[in-house]
Amino acid sequence: MYNVTYHRASSVEDAAKLAAGAAEAKFVLGGQTLIPAMKQRLAAPSDLIDLRHIAAMKGVTDSGGGIIIGAATTHAEVASNADLQAACPALCHLAAHIGDPHVRHMGTIGGSIANNDPAADYPAAMLALNARIVTNKREIAAADFFTGLFETALDEGEIVTAVKFTAPAKAGYAKFANPASRYAMAGVFVARSGGSVRVAVTGAGDNGVFRAENLEAALAGNFSPSALDGQTIDPANLMSDIHASAQYRAALVIAMAKRAVAAAG
Amino acid sequence: MSEVTMTVNGRKVSGSCEDRTLLAHFLRENLGLTGTHVGCDTSQCGACVVHVDGKAVKSCTMLAVQANGTDVMTIEGLAGDDLHPVQAAFREHHGLQCGFCTPGMIMAATDMINRHGPGNLDEKTVRGELEGNICRCTGYHNIVKAILAASEAMAKGAGAKAA
Ligand SMILES: Cc1cc2nc3c(=O)[nH]c(=O)nc-3n(C[C@H](O)[C@H](O)[C@H](O)COP(=O)(O)OP(=O)(O)OC[C@H]3O[C@@H](n4cnc5c(N)ncnc54)[C@H](O)[C@@H]3O)c2cc1C
Ligand code: FES
Numbered sequence: 001m002y003n004v005t006y007h008r009a010s011s012v013e014d015a016a017k018l019a020a021g022a023a024e025a026k027f028v029l030g031g032q033t034l035i036p037a038m039k040q041r042l043a044a045p046s047d048l049i050d051l052r053h054i055a056a057m058k059g060v061t062d063s064g065g066g067i068i069i070g071a072a073t074t075h076a077e078v079a080s081n082a083d084l085q086a087a088c089p090a091l092c093h094l095a096a097h098i099g100d101p102h103v104r105h106m107g108t109i110g111g112s113i114a115n116n117d118p119a120a121d122y123p124a125a126m127l128a129l130n131a132r133i134v135t136n137k138r139e140i141a142a143a144d145f146f147t148g149l150f151e152t153a154l155d156e157g158e159i160v161t162a163v164k165f166t167a168p169a170k171a172g173y174a175k176f177a178n179p180a181s182r183y184a185m186a187g188v189f190v191a192r193s194g195g196s197v198r199v200a201v202t203g204a205g206d207n208g209v210f211r212a213e214n215l216e217a218a219l220a221g222n223f224s225p226s227a228l229d230g231q232t233i234d235p236a237n238l239m240s241d242i243h244a245s246a247q248y249r250a251a252l253v254i255a256m257a258k259r260a261v262a263a264a265g
Numbered sequence: 266m267s268e269v270t271m272t273v274n275g276r277k278v279s280g281s282c283e284d285r286t287l288l289a290h291f292l293r294e295n296l297g298l299t300g301t302h303v304g305c306d307t308s309q310c311g312a313c314v315v316h317v318d319g320k321a322v323k324s325c326t327m328l329a330v331q332a333n334g335t336d337v338m339t340i341e342g343l344a345g346d347d348l349h350p351v352q353a354a355f356r357e358h359h360g361l362q363c364g365f366c367t368p369g370m371i372m373a374a375t376d377m378i379n380r381h382g383p384g385n386l387d388e389k390t391v392r393g394e395l396e397g398n399i400c401r402c403t404g405y406h407n408i409v410k411a412i413l414a415a416s417e418a419m420a421k422g423a424g425a426k427a428a
């Protein structure tokens with residue numbers, strides 16, 4: 001790892017100021033992506049601004065319909081939060097299957113979505129739940145936030161402070177985990193609210209997380225796994241790598257979508 | 266350079282280190298606590314697991330400066346006059362061969378038992394919870410047996426208290 005200067009921010013404003021004053025700052029929350037990248041010298045910030053101690057960025061609030069999760073809330077906290085267990089257990093299930101217990105004690109929802117790894121779990125949930133990503137400057141709809149592989153709509157120095165969404169009537173998540181890394185080789189989050197169904201796919205798209213509109217249409221009429229019989233995903237826009245071909249991922253997406261619908265009940 | 270102060274195994278310690286120093290290296294090199302191992306460069310093996318403020322974390326994936334002000338428990342802090350029940354169970358059930366993964370396995374196991382409550386583990390849960398700990402020798406079978414036995418022993422209150 002190259003040398004770096006560490007700062008512990010006391011508030012969001014403090015963090016923004018520290019970042020603006022540094023040559024090449026990076027924010028760190030759980031560090032479960034950034035520290036490994038710095039160890040490999042894939043990232044070499046001059047300054048690290050630690051957001052993990054900012055009280056305003058932590059915890060879950062459920063204000064009757066609107067749920068807000070602070071960006072610094074860890075995967076373990078999301079997995080075990082009682083309000084979320086009641087409002088959207090699929091999200092707790094998702095968080096409980098990220099990496100391993102040690103990673104879940106440190107890694108956060110804010111760090112995960114800011115990173116937008118094409119195989120990360122949270123982006124699928126955010127897109128399917130039609131969440132809004134709250135920053136220190138504005139709110140961004142999930143559909144506009146995730147813009148490509150490891151790319152987001154965040155400006156330089158912009159800080160994700162929370163995510164907001166309305167609890168769905170029903171939701172489910174299923175992933176086929178890479179046996180070594182546990183990241184998604186295909187992960188599907190389905191959410192049903194009123195008559196509309198949203199289906200978001202991670203781990204498979206060659207440009208990151210995406211919505212599967214044909215699956216949404218099929219499920220809108222009949223919210224059951226069998227509604228997906230005969231549905232397909234075009235492998236042309238899917239990733240192909242040593243773990244799985246695009247054709248295999250296309251088949252996995254349908255299989256995971258069926259499991260997600262079954263889990264949603 | 267930063268001045269770092271933390272409580273390690275119940276003792277207040279401070280030292281100065283570069284900001285890039287990993288907690289694992291701070292423990293091993295500044296404090297001489299070489300029980301914490303470093304087995305990979307990719308945050309995957311879990312040989313480095315310690316407890317920070319009561320939670321298992323990978324000390325190779327946290328900077329010492331991030332841990333400034335925390336309470337850290339390493340493998341060296343686990344035993345009292347007797348071995349901790351998890352350590353005793355690993356010995357009894359032959360839960361190690363070369364021993365390289367063992368400190369991380371034991372710190373992961375104590376965290377697992379604390380979170381689920383002694384006596385509340387089954388084989389499937391233990392295997393799932395060991396996702397972040399790799400062993401190249403044992404095939405895991407005796408590690409799982411040892412953790413289940415320790416969990417039962419701790420439920421019966423055999424000897425020591427939970428870590
Ligand atoms: C062994 C292992 C297994 C894993 N398995 C999975 C898995 O199965 N599924 C999965 O989804 N993930 C997995 N991860 C990744 C893990 O979920 C990370 O915790 C997560 O991707 C990043 O969150 P973090 O809080 O650790 O962020 P950090 O590593 O601290 O930051 C990640 C990036 O986001 C930026 N950033 C952080 N916070 C903010 C903010 N508030 N505003 C703007 N930018 C910010 C940072 O500058 C950095 O570029 C795994 C990681 C490891 C080490
Ligand atoms: S040394 Fe920390 S996970 Fe391998």
Ligand code: FES
Nearest residue numbers: 362363400401402
């Ligand atoms: S006993 Fe050798 S690596 Fe586990």
